[in-house]
Amino acid sequence: MRFTSEQRLDDGVLERDFTLGDIPGVLWTPASASEPASAPKSAPVPLILLGHPGGLDRMRPRLAARARHSASEGFASATIELPGSGGRPRLPVVEQARADLRRALEAGEPVPDDVVDRLVLPLVDEGVPEWRAALDALLALPGIDGPVGYSGGVISIGVRLAVVEPRVAAAVLFAGSYVPRVIFEEARQVTVPLHVLLQWDDEGNDRQAALDLFDAFGSKEKALNANMGGHTGVPPHAGEAAARFLARHLRA
């Protein structure tokens, strides 16, 4: 992991771009966790991994806003680019699946399962090990420690990560993308506390599939928080409720 740039934001948050191999990422740490080595040591802060649908440059303003809110509550946040997105090499299988998806939607046909598999599973299969490698590197930094939360989409990445990564202690999952059948089955193995956000009128989302997925999660504590509006219309109060959920579970 190599830091490539850093800036101190006006609220004292330290924003650092990094690369992990050839994967770009961003780390936001609250002022307390990013003092120079000479300053008195503060307690290490928990870490939130910010999921997103890919395209870090485009997503960055929204992710930064969430990270700064979390920093004000004493959490570090980090994200990495998804496989095949932003400046990373395209994934031909996913590109083909995206074209097939567009064709099905334009024809008003149901989206075949195999298209969903080809669209999402490569992101999960390649992305999850990358998130875990990022976690190794991030938790090795001074001032950052577990527990770790995952917050965002792609929901299938969040599901797989919650199943395979024991350091993830709680997750906020954004319903609203296609979910392969194999991920649906993995959802039954999730046991960490979950807070699932669902945009009730999400144009690109199958509401019933999202409800079925919520039902499938094995977690004893899970909450579904459905709000009005389209895919990007999560109301501020719902974002705050999600932040409160993470704070409740990540504070020792």
Next chain:
Amino acid sequence: MRFTSEQRLDDGVLERDFTLGDIPGVLWTPASASEPASAPKSAPVPLILLGHPGGLDRMRPRLAARARHSASEGFASATIELPGSGGRPRLPVVEQARADLRRALEAGEPVPDDVVDRLVLPLVDEGVPEWRAALDALLALPGIDGPVGYSGGVISIGVRLAVVEPRVAAAVLFAGSYVPRVIFEEARQVTVPLHVLLQWDDEGNDRQAALDLFDAFGSKEKALNANMGGHTGVPPHAGEAAARFLARHLRA
């Protein structure tokens, strides 16, 4: 409206039992809103009507806990007994419907629509005018003013009240009781902000019917907050989120 007893609780909340005609009720006011007339006047506080399934004596501890929480945030709370419940005269139609319901459930049969109608509509038709009369009396008291929130079950009473009573500015509705078809239609006319609580594993509740009802509400701002557990298992954090929703909408 006649106060029949009062006690000052250890957090300064004034708890007063009252009767409105022959309907018993309870009013909780924060210390600030229940000073003697000689004290300097504070600003009047908003009012939350606490709905419940009937049987005020049994429900009282839970209602009092919610009222005291709301008082700490500067709200008065009040409730009245439902028609046919507690010490009030039985409603033969409802008693008969309850017996029919029990018979259907024991036989594992679907509950006929007409049983739901006979079970719930008398409570709505008689109860809603009583809640409105209570509102008239409560808002005439010194120290209490609008806006008014409704919070609780029977959800059908909350729906009708939200439609016919313009002083209700926001409502927390507890899914988990049978909803007559006519109320389902009235739900489309509801326009106030709604926060709907759904216990995902509620034994006595049809989850799909609750989701359909949520979908039907005409409100532009509505949130569904589903949590694990049975009918009475609303987790504390979900209760707090509901209180925050009301505070957001009732504070001028």
